[in-house]
Amino acid sequence: MKEDEKEKRIVNIFYTKSDTYRSYHVDGIYGGLTPQGNIYMEVFTEKSPIPDDEKYEVDKNEKLISPPLKKNVRQAIQRNVECGLVIDVNTAQSIINWLKDRIKIRLDFEKKEKEKK
Numbered sequence: 001m002k003e004d005e006k007e008k009r010i011v012n013i014f015y016t017k018s019d020t021y022r023s024y025h026v027d028g029i030y031g032g033l034t035p036q037g038n039i040y041m042e043v044f045t046e047k048s049p050i051p052d053d054e055k056y057e058v059d060k061n062e063k064l065i066s067p068p069l070k071k072n073v074r075q076a077i078q079r080n081v082e083c084g085l086v087i088d089v090n091t092a093q094s095i096i097n098w099l100k101d102r103i104k105i106r107l108d109f110e111k112k113e114k115e116k117k
Helices: 089-116
Strands: 028-033 039-047 053-058 064-072 078-087
Touching: 028 078, 078 089
Parallel strands: none
Antiparallel strands: 028 039, 039 078, 053 064
């Protein structure tokens, strides 16, 4: 048996989800570097803002009569920051490679689908 083969061993890794686990839709990322040199990312979603308030007329039974008489809505895009991530450079590189692999798989799939048509 070769020397490097003696040192190899198998390790099982299993995954669990924390009690606070959530899935997030991501429209973008904002961030930079921490003072320690890690990468900090704020993950956000984008949407049209909901009204700050609305004014409705009510009937004699105190039920709302639609549509609202007035809406106060900001004319902007709302970004909801869902979470912040802090990663080191090695982890960032691994994520880049993982994303590149997934993008290639997706683009190859789309290409095959187009060729079927």
